[in-house]
Amino acid sequence: MKNQFDYLVVGSGIAGLTFALKAAKSGSVAIVTKKSKLETSTNYAQGGIASVVGDDDSFQLHVEDTLNAGDGLCHPEIVELVVKTGPERIRDLLELGVPFNRRHENPELFHLGREGGHSRNRILHAQDMTGQAVEKVLMAAVEEDPNIVVFENHMVLDLIIQHHSMKSGSVDLYQQDICRGAYVLDIDGDQIHTFVANAILLCTGGAGKVYLYTSNPDVATGDGLAIAYRAGAKLANLEFVQFHPTCLYHPLAKNFLISEAVRGEGARLIDKKGRAFMAKYHPLKDLAFRDIVARAIDTEMKTSGDDCVFLDISHKDSDFIKDRFPNIYQKCLSLGIDITKDPLPVVPAAHYMCGGIVTNLSGRTTIQNLYAIGECACTGLHGANRLASNSLLEAMVFAHQAANECKTHIGSWHNRMLPEVPDRSAKLSNSHEGNNEMVLIAHNWDFIRRLMWNYVGIVRTDKRLALALNHIAQIRMEIREHMPKIPVNSDLVELQGLALVAELIIRCAIQRQESRGLHFNVDHPGKDESSLRDTVVFKNPAEEFLSSVPIKTSEQASAPQSSALSFQHR
Numbered sequence: 001m002k003n004q005f006d007y008l009v010v011g012s013g014i015a016g017l018t019f020a021l022k023a024a025k026s027g028s029v030a031i032v033t034k035k036s037k038l039e040t041s042t043n044y045a046q047g048g049i050a051s052v053v054g055d056d057d058s059f060q061l062h063v064e065d066t067l068n069a070g071d072g073l074c075h076p077e078i079v080e081l082v083v084k085t086g087p088e089r090i091r092d093l094l095e096l097g098v099p100f101n102r103r104h105e106n107p108e109l110f111h112l113g114r115e116g117g118h119s120r121n122r123i124l125h126a127q128d129m130t131g132q133a134v135e136k137v138l139m140a141a142v143e144e145d146p147n148i149v150v151f152e153n154h155m156v157l158d159l160i161i162q163h164h165s166m167k168s169g170s171v172d173l174y175q176q177d178i179c180r181g182a183y184v185l186d187i188d189g190d191q192i193h194t195f196v197a198n199a200i201l202l203c204t205g206g207a208g209k210v211y212l213y214t215s216n217p218d219v220a221t222g223d224g225l226a227i228a229y230r231a232g233a234k235l236a237n238l239e240f241v242q243f244h245p246t247c248l249y250h251p252l253a254k255n256f257l258i259s260e261a262v263r264g265e266g267a268r269l270i271d272k273k274g275r276a277f278m279a280k281y282h283p284l285k286d287l288a289f290r291d292i293v294a295r296a297i298d299t300e301m302k303t304s305g306d307d308c309v310f311l312d313i314s315h316k317d318s319d320f321i322k323d324r325f326p327n328i329y330q331k332c333l334s335l336g337i338d339i340t341k342d343p344l345p346v347v348p349a350a351h352y353m354c355g356g357i358v359t360n361l362s363g364r365t366t367i368q369n370l371y372a373i374g375e376c377a378c379t380g381l382h383g384a385n386r387l388a389s390n391s392l393l394e395a396m397v398f399a400h401q402a403a404n405e406c407k408t409h410i411g412s413w414h415n416r417m418l419p420e421v422p423d424r425s426a427k428l429s430n431s432h433e434g435n436n437e438m439v440l441i442a443h444n445w446d447f448i449r450r451l452m453w454n455y456v457g458i459v460r461t462d463k464r465l466a467l468a469l470n471h472i473a474q475i476r477m478e479i480r481e482h483m484p485k486i487p488v489n490s491d492l493v494e495l496q497g498l499a500l501v502a503e504l505i506i507r508c509a510i511q512r513q514e515s516r517g518l519h520f521n522v523d524h525p526g527k528d529e530s531s532l533r534d535t536v537v538f539k540n541p542a543e544e545f546l547s548s549v550p551i552k553t554s555e556q557a558s559a560p561q562s563s564a565l566s567f568q569h570r
C-alpha cells in the first residue's frame, strides 16, 4: 500500500521537526524516524545555540568568527543568511516555549555562554541540556498538529528517483532527476512501505558512528549521506570531520560529551601531573578552535603515552557548577567523579560532520524536490571547521528557508499529473534465527570504526589514507558478495551506508592535498591556495549499487557525465 503525503521528512531532530511544523501549515507531513522519536543527536546537544542577542555583540562579529573558524571555505552569503536571520529563529523557539536560561541579576536578559572561537558570549542555552529542551518543545508541538504523522522505527532504504530527459535528435535538451518519495523499512513490522511525496526532506543528522569513539548517539550512521549519494546527489567536504576535544573517558560512559561551555566558564585542560598545556599550542589556550584543542590533546596523549588528559573546573564555586552544569555534574557523580572537587578524564571523539549533501539557499539538493537540512547537509556555513553551537541555528534557518520555498510550490503540485510511482511495498519474511552469518555484520561494523579512528582520524598521513581506501574497498566488496543472503534488517542497511560514507570520507581526504581546518595531513602540513575549494563527490557512472535489499530502488538514477570526485566550485 502506498502512503501519500505532501511532505516526507526523514529524521526527527531539530531540522525535521522545525520543517514539519512550518510545512504543516501548507500540507500534510509524514515524519519517519528509525528509532523512537526522541532518539536524535539534537536531544544530546549540550552547549546551545549561537545567535546575536547580546548588547555587546553584532552580526559582523558573528560572521567574522564563523568565517575564521571555516578557514577560507565558508560561503559568505550563507554565513550572512544564517547569522542575520538567526535571532528570528530564536524567537520562533521562544514562542514555542523553549526555556533558555536568563541572567539571575536581570531576567530580562539571556544568560549567554562562551565556546571556542567566539569573540563574544553568544550561546543561548537551557542549562547543559539545550538540545533536550528544544526537542521536547518541538515534539510537543508536532504531536498537537493534526497535519503531521510520526512513524517511529521506520528507516528509509532508498529514494524513488525519476529520471527526466528531453531530447531533440541526439541532443539532450533537458536532464533532471526528480525525487518522488522513498522506500521505507518498517523495522518492527518487517515490511517495506512505499512513501510518495511532493517534497522529500533528508534531516538524518551526522555520521559519528563511522568512528570508534564519538559523542554521537547510535542513530548517527550517516544514512542520509548514503541515500543521497546512491540517488545521484552531490556531496561535498566530507574530509572535514570535527572531533570534539572533550568526551568523558570512563569505561561506563558511552558517548558522554563534556560541553565546551565548561571551558567557556573557565575550566582548564591539564595533564596527569596537573600541568595546564594549552598555552603551548595557541594564544586562546583552552578556548582556541576545536581542531587546535583536539590536536593538542592528541599530541599530549601520544607524547606522554597516557590514555586521556583531564579537565579541571574545581576552582569555581561548587554551587555555580551544580547549577550551570547539572547534567554533567550528575553524570560524573554517578561514575564516582565529583567535578566540584576533582579533574575529570577526557579524550577527543568524532562529533560533527561539516560536509554533507550539497544544498542551495533553500536547502534544496542537486535533485529536484529533494532537500537536505541539518548536519547531513553541506550548506556552505561551516567551511573547513564549524564554529561551536552554529549547527542548531543552521538547522532552524534552513528548515525555514525550505518550508518557504515549498509553500510557493504547493499549489502547482496539487494541480499536476504525476507519473505512477512503482509500489514496492512488501511483507518480509525476516527471521534471523538459524542465520549464522549475522556475525559478518557485527565484525564489519567494528572493523570500519576502528579503521577510521586509526587511519582517518584527527591526524592523517598519505600512507594511512591509501591503506584505509584499500581496506574499505575490501569491506564493501564483502558486503556486496557475501551479505545478499542475509535477511534485510536495520543493522545491515546501516552497515551498507556506513561503509559507503567511510569510503567517501577517505576519498575526499585523499583529494585534499593540504592541511586546512579540520583536515590535518602531516605529509601536507601547510595550506595550498589552489585548494581553496569544496571537495565535491558524486556517483560514478561505473559504480553499481548492489544492495541486499530485495528491491530496485533508485529508478534509473542518472549517470553524471563528469568524474566522480573533483574539486569544484559549486
Ligand code: SIN
Pocket (backbone or CB within 6 Å): 045, 046, 047, 048, 258, 259, 260, 261, 352, 387, 388, 389, 390, 391
Ligand atoms: C558542546 O556543548 O560542546 C557542543 C556544542 C556544539 O558542538 O556545537
